[in-house]
Amino acid sequence: MLRVAVIGSGPSGVYTAQSLIEQQTVPDIEVYVLDRLPCPYGLVRYGVAPDHEKIKSLQNNLRTVLEHPKVHFLGNVEVGSPGLGVQELREIFDAVVFCVGAATDRHLGIPGEDLPGSRPATDFVAWYSAHPDAAATRFALAARSAIVIGVGNVAVDVARMLSRRAPELAATDMPQGPLGALADSHVEDVWMIGRRGPSQAKFTTKELRELGALPGTQVVVRPDELALDPAYRDPGELPAVGRRNVEVLRGWAERPADAAHAAEHGRRIHLRFFLRPVEVLGDADGVRAVRFERTAPDGHGGVTGTGEFEEIEGQLVLRSVGYRGTPQPGLPFDEATGTVPHKEGRVLRNGTPLPGLYVAGWIKRGPTGVIGTNRPCAKETALSLLADAATLAERATAEDPMAALTRAGQRPVPWPGWLAIEAAEAEWGHGLGRGTVKLPDWQGLLAAAHSADVTG
Template identity: 70%
Template structure:
């Protein structure tokens, strides 16, 4: 039997497990899907916006894999300092596949970025998504104006959540405290700002269109600003997604303000230069006007514009972080690899593999993880004859417990699901997430202790 540990239970990890157990090259494969959280599904649970129910329903597909008899979910297991080391995992399994994603956000690197009121979009998403690391680190939303820096799907998500009216998120699984804060938000203007033009924006058209269909907010865009983009007048030569994006923005250009009391202002060709300060807090952002440089980038013009805002969220991308015990390419923010095989000093490291963002960088959508995972699984299975020459310890989960860890297996996760459904019923809502480590672990481990 080939025993594999997959570190990370998001889409890349679960797709890797699926590829391993559904193949026929190696007849007997068992996969333990490890995660530092007691809950599975990774960014599908803690990154997909709560009002994107169709995308969140992907959890049902991931669940089918994790309920396979050949797959075992093992949560609340930290890999690295304070947990289990990569070297120790290789004593417990024939092979390890690291699917740990890109764990931190990129910074702007401008003055004032660390002022109170200037935060990462990742913080905001973690707060309303009930990530336990965000417990006690919330948002009060007393600002009248907010700036979201970035024009990708994360920027669109946080802009949309900020612009929703009271009660719109009640049918979702947002915890009660963020729901109350969002319902009482004073934010009436959200500026979503990109340093390049509309033809280069990274959001997808479906997400962009959602901004134009919100019941409580109107999306506005300045046609003169759009016209700075050479492709704006005739977008026919653009890739399909970019062309559709430009066409949507053309339809909004110059629209008169309606009677909705919230505004989304999409801005382009503005590069953040400084977070402005008043009385020790964020008061706005100073932007430099940019123009296309003719080579796909932009150049500064030396002309500046200030946008007033008491809340600034940066959404300019993610970056992988080093995992103690594994090699790391600091320039790319990834683990060096060849077709998923981890490289140490340029040579494949026996039994160590990567998939997902830590392998290829933070690119693509959820579905991009399927071929990425399949490539890594194929490499691992090709290496199986050599991997099977080692004999790992008999019971990895027991070994983790002996080391002082408290693994949460599938029954513990099911207890969390039941508790969240009960919490929602008590609030007159659907299922509502438990937002803190103590609540999650006491529910999961208490249930397992009763077995």
């Protein structure tokens, strides 16, 4: 038997497990999907916005893989903790595939970035997604003006959630704390700002269009900023997504100003381009504005500063300029790219493959692509592992992974424990007069999971 551990139960981890069990070359294979959290699905559960129910329904497809007889989900397993490093994993499993994503946000590297009220967008996403690590996080949303720095899909999600009304989200699985904060929100203006032009924005067209469909919210764009982008004037050479984005933005820019229409909308989303943040302004009491330098295209796909500056008022600043992978104990790490060096998924140290160690997903290729991008990435890694199967299976491993993990100081939550969490979340939501509502903290999640030990 070939026994494989997949570290991470998000799309890249589950697609890796799926590729391993669907192949025909190694029929006797068992895949153990380990996750630090007691819940599966990674960013599909804790990164996709609660109002994106269609995307969140991908959990049903991932669930099918995790319920396969040859796949075993074990949550609440802290890989890298004392007693469960790479060496111990290799004693339990024939091969280990790290699918741990990119866990931290990138920094702006400007003065004032760490002032009170200036936060990573990842904190805001974790808060409204009920990530247990964010249980102590609070966003009072007393700000009248919020600034989102970045023009990717996460930035769009954050801008949209800041502009949503609580009744629109009551039917989602958002926990009560964030829902109540949105009900009490004072935010009237949301600024989403990019340092380059609209043709280079990273959001997808579907996400962009959703901003224009928000009830009671007006999208404001400046035609002069859009026209500054050469590709905006002639988008024919752009990829399809870029062309569609330009069409949407052009439609908003060409819409005639209508004071009566604006008065109907209590909130506004301002899309700004060619502005580079240079300083977050404020003091110990909080932020009050962000200072930006106007930029211009440099003719080579980048931008250059013009020496002209603008301050935009805001009492909340959310930085959404990308994710970054973090070093994994026992694995080599490329600080420049935030990834683990590899060749076709095989982990490399000084150019030499480390036997039995593999990577897939963002820790392999960087935080790029959409959920579906993980499929070919995972398949490539799985094929490399399977090509090495004969050598990997020659090693003697521990007989029972569950027992070995327990001896290593872990208290794994198997699939029945996750089902108990699901049941508890459905029951809690029902008691609140809502649908399923996420349990927001470690204590609640583990209490629900371990109730399965008692109930059977």
